[in-house]
Amino acid sequence: MATTSPERFAALTDAAIALIAELGMRGLTHRAVDARAGLPAGTASAYLRTRKALVEAVVQRIADLDTADLATRRVPTGVVEAAPDLDALAESIAALLDDWLTAGRTRTLARYACLLEATHHPELRPILAYGVAMRAQAQALLTAAGAPDAEQRGSHLVAAVDGLLFDRLAGAGSLAAPPPGTPQNRADLAAAVRGLLRAAVS
Amino acid sequence: MATTSPERFAALTDAAIALIAELGMRGLTHRAVDARAGLPAGTASAYLRTRKALVEAVVQRIADLDTADLATRRVPTGVVEAAPDLDALAESIAALLDDWLTAGRTRTLARYACLLEATHHPELRPILAYGVAMRAQAQALLTAAGAPDAEQRGSHLVAAVDGLLFDRLAGAGSLAAPPPGTPQNRADLAAAVRGLLRAAVS
DNA sequence: TATGGCGTTCTACAGACGTAGAAGGGTGGC
DNA sequence: GCCACCCTTCTACGTCTGTAGAACGCCATA
Numbered sequence: 229m230a231t232t233s234p235e236r237f238a239a240l241t242d243a244a245i246a247l248i249a250e251l252g253m254r255g256l257t258h259r260a261v262d263a264r265a266g267l268p269a270g271t272a273s274a275y276l277r278t279r280k281a282l283v284e285a286v287v288q289r290i291a292d293l294d295t296a297d298l299a300t301r302r303v304p305t306g307v308v309e310a311a312p313d314l315d316a317l318a319e320s321i322a323a324l325l326d327d328w329l330t331a332g333r334t335r336t337l338a339r340y341a342c343l344l345e346a347t348h349h350p351e352l353r354p355i356l357a358y359g360v361a362m363r364a365q366a367q368a369l370l371t372a373a374g375a376p377d378a379e380q381r382g383s384h385l386v387a388a389v390d391g392l393l394f395d396r397l398a399g400a401g402s403l404a405a406p407p408p409g410t411p412q413n414r415a416d417l418a419a420a421v422r423g424l425l426r427a428a429v430s
Numbered sequence: 431m432a433t434t435s436p437e438r439f440a441a442l443t444d445a446a447i448a449l450i451a452e453l454g455m456r457g458l459t460h461r462a463v464d465a466r467a468g469l470p471a472g473t474a475s476a477y478l479r480t481r482k483a484l485v486e487a488v489v490q491r492i493a494d495l496d497t498a499d500l501a502t503r504r505v506p507t508g509v510v511e512a513a514p515d516l517d518a519l520a521e522s523i524a525a526l527l528d529d530w531l532t533a534g535r536t537r538t539l540a541r542y543a544c545l546l547e548a549t550h551h552p553e554l555r556p557i558l559a560y561g562v563a564m565r566a567q568a569q570a571l572l573t574a575a576g577a578p579d580a581e582q583r584g585s586h587l588v589a590a591v592d593g594l595l596f597d598r599l600a601g602a603g604s605l606a607a608p609p610p611g612t613p614q615n616r617a618d619l620a621a622a623v624r625g626l627l628r629a630a631v632s
Numbered sequence: 633t634a635t636g637g638c639g640t641t642c643t644a645c646a647g648a649c650g651t652a653g654a655a656g657g658g659t660g661g662c
Numbered sequence: 663g664c665c666a667c668c669c670t671t672c673t674a675c676g677t678c679t680g681t682a683g684a685a686c687g688c689c690a691t692a
Contacts, residue, residue, distance in 0.1 A: 232639060252547055253456050257679060268641055279680065341546055343600045345454055347539060356601070383607065384594065384622040391593015392586065398545045399555065405585065420586040427629035434669060459649060470671055481650065 239265045240272050241289040244282060249337035253345060256282065287342050287355045290335060294358035297332075298365075314425045317369075322418035325393050329408035336397055362386045366428075373429045385428045392420055441467045442474050443491040446484060451539035455547060458484065489544050489557045492537060496560035499534075500567075516627045519571075524620035527595050531610035538599055564588045568630075575631045587630045594622055 243265035247255045261272040261282070276282040301324055328336045339355065346352035367382030375381055396408055396417075406412035445467035449457045463474040463484070478484040503526055530538045541558070548554035569584030577583055598610055598619075608614035 250550060252550070253454055258681090259679075270641055270643090273681070274640070277681065337546070337549060340542075344539070344543055344546065347600060348452060348454070359597075380618065380621070381625070383597075384625065387593045387597035387622075388590035388626065389593065390597065391589045391591065391595075393593075394596060395561075395585075395589035395592065398549060416582065419582070420589075423583070423586065423629045424590065424626075427625045460651090461649075472671055472673090475651070476670070479651065 236267070236271070237275060237285075238289070239267065240275055241285050244272075244286045245290065245338045246334055248286065248341050249334040253341055256286075258282065283342070283345065283349075284351065286338065287346075287352045290339050290342060291354045291357040293335060294339070295361060298358065298361050314429065315422060318418050318422035318425055319414075321389065321421045322414050325389070325396070325417050325421075326408060326414045328393060329396050329413075333397070333408075336393070340394065340397070359386060359390070362389075370428055375429045381428045385424055388424050389421060392417060438469070438473070439477060439487075440491070441469065442477055443487050446474075446488045447492065447540045448536055450488065450543050451536040455543055458488075460484065485544070485547065485551075486554065486557075488540065489548075489554050492541050492544060493557045493559055495537060496541070497563060500560065500563050516631065517624060520620050520624040520627055521616075523591065523623045524616050527591070527598070527619050527623075528610060528616045530595060531598050531615075535599070535610075538595070542596065542599070561588060561592070564591075572630055577631045583630045587626055590626050591623060594619060 240261055243261050244256055247260055247264055251260075256279075258272040258276075258279075259269060262269045265271070272282065276285055301320065339358070342352060342355045346355050363383055363386045366385050367378050370378035370382050370385070396405060396413070399405075406416055442463055445463050446458055449462055449466055453462075458481075460474040460478075460481075461471060464471045467473070474484065478487055503522065541560070544554060545558060548558060565585055565588050568587050569580050572580035572584050572587070598607060598615070608618055
């Protein structure tokens with residue numbers, strides 16, 4: 229219960245996220261977190277005694293960063309009106325995806341690892357927060373656009389966009405896809421998202 | 431090098447896949463595989479001495495099962511003609527997804543875990559070829575349908591469909607989504623896939 | 633200056649893990 | 663009937679991991 233220094237706590241969880249991204253869940257150990265964070269051995273164990281606590285802290289941290297991230301990226305103004313500017317929206321979503329593939333790649337990798345872990349550990353459900361937020365935004369958009377079945381379509385839309393993200397992340401389509409961070413990739417992603425948006429509102 | 435009994439080998443890799451699905455990559459150990467397969471302790475270690483070999487065998491097995499699975503599910507006849515029956519195709523894709531969420535859930539979970547693992551272990555990448563096969567089919571379809579940018583759109587399509595699968599698997603959309611295996615789920619998936627197909631060919 | 637509390641750092645330990653090699657046992661050739 | 667071979671099974675061992683608790687040092691108070 230020695231949760232006294234917030235920056236120390238943040239350093240630990242960030243180190244844990246980096247480890248998960250680099251080595252997978254298997255690489256997440258108390259000692260590795262200490263080393264990665266540059267803190268004396270035993271620190272992670274003192275702050276988060278059990279491994280469960282460690283994983284839960286990671287999930288909470290990712291969820292917090294995600295919601296903060298999504299909050300700063302508001303949907304472009306004028307988009308949720310009756311005649312939404314789908315192209316502009318597609319661009320901004322593509323930019324988000326590209327960010328999550330480059331600067332935010334670490335967190336994205338860790339998030340998917342936790343998502344998989346949450347399959348058999350319901351207490352990790354907070355990791356789903358980003359999806360919930362995105363779904364809400366999508367459903368609001370589709371409702372405003374007057375699309376039928378906004379709830380269902382919004383959910384499908386988010387899932388499909390998530391698929392694009394995972395695809396680029398895992399390199400499944402690496403044969404033809406441009407590397408993340410390049411203008412081509414953003415353009416390619418924007419084209420894909422544009423198609424998805426158009427289909428959702430039609 | 432004692433790879434003598436094929437059914438023993440298959441039992442080991444299947445047990446390994448089940449373990450990954452249940453406990454994640456962290457649960458994949460030689461001893462756990464032995465126990466799960468009901469074979470004497472030390473068997474997995476004898477067949478697949480290093481952990482790397484164990485993981486690679488798992489990946490290979492998943493890839494084999496995937497390609498065998500996809501080979502039996504041929505695209506419905508008359509679909510790749512000039513006027514493809516998108517609704518029928520959507521139905522059959524939805525059926526595949528639903529199968530992979532129920533009967534094939536174990537393998538689906540293990541596949542995503544391996545996909546994530548392949549991110550930092552390139553030697554695992556070439557073996558996970560299920561996406562390649564699906565992409566080829568999608569691109570052939572779109573080409574036949576006369577869609578522009580068939581290659582790019584086919585890739586996006588597969589990624590989006592994969593997103594639907596992962597979404598249902600991880601329960602991200604569990605708030606509103608019907609449980610896998612039910613007719614509602616198949617119908618819901620079919621609706622989503624239909625939208626994606628229509629957008630891809632337009 | 634002494635003292636008490638509290639956050640930090642270190643040490644301990646049991647169990648699990650990866651890996652290697654020895655022991656065991658059954659089968660085919662001679 | 664005997665032997666050699668090879669697959670299987672068992673044992674060994676050094677390392678890593680999770681978890682606990684003791685030792686330490688710092689700061690505030692008296």
